Amino acid sequence: MKALLIIDMQQGSFTPMFLRYNAEAVIEKINKLTEEFREAWMPVIFIQHDGSAQGEFRPFTQEWELLPELVRMPNDIIIGKTANDAFYETSLDSILKEHDVDELVITGCATDFCVDATVKGALSRDYQITVIKDGHTTANRPHITGLLAVDYFNMLWENMVPTRGQIKVESCREFLAENFSRVS
Secondary structure (H helix, E strand, C coil), X not given: CEEEEEECCEHHHCCHHHCECCHHHHHHHHHHHHHHHHHCCCCEEEEEECCHHHCCCCXXXXXXXXXXXXXXXXXXXXXXXXXXXXXXXXXXXHHHHHCCCCEEEEEEECHHHHHHHHHHHHHHCCCEEEEEEEEEECEXXXXXXXXXXXXXXXXXXXXXXXXXXXXXXXXXXXXXXXXXXXXX
8 A cells, every 4th residue: 555745845844935946846746646646545644844842833833834735635644743754753654554554655845854864764664665756845955956956865765775665766747657547
């Protein structure tokens, strides 16, 4: 069973001060993926960062809220986290086991922090992983642009030594064509 993870697509990360590379296209791809996962009765899991300890992204504040452009449904699962890795001291692993999930499809923000940490956390737990290479984003950093960071991490993940789990990096279009017959 597959599950779609949508990491930290929160309002506080998408402001004029924190412009994200290709944000509109990433949101569009995530919405397409959620539509297909729901149609196939596979879990859609939103991860929300709680940065209360750092004085930011406090639960139930505007910056903590998910982006309004994301399509959410009542059956979607929402998991809070306090560290970069969505597995760290959360219910994510137990929820995945409860749903017999062995493959994760990973999207979200920020490529170089929470997405990367969660990919590595999933790999160390032997999940099969597909990272949607055009379904994650980040901001420009002091020494690298958002575009270069996305490209760099896609290359890194494609070349990681797998555990018992495997890791693939595919475009949204490739993933949908391979996994959902009604998508061409």
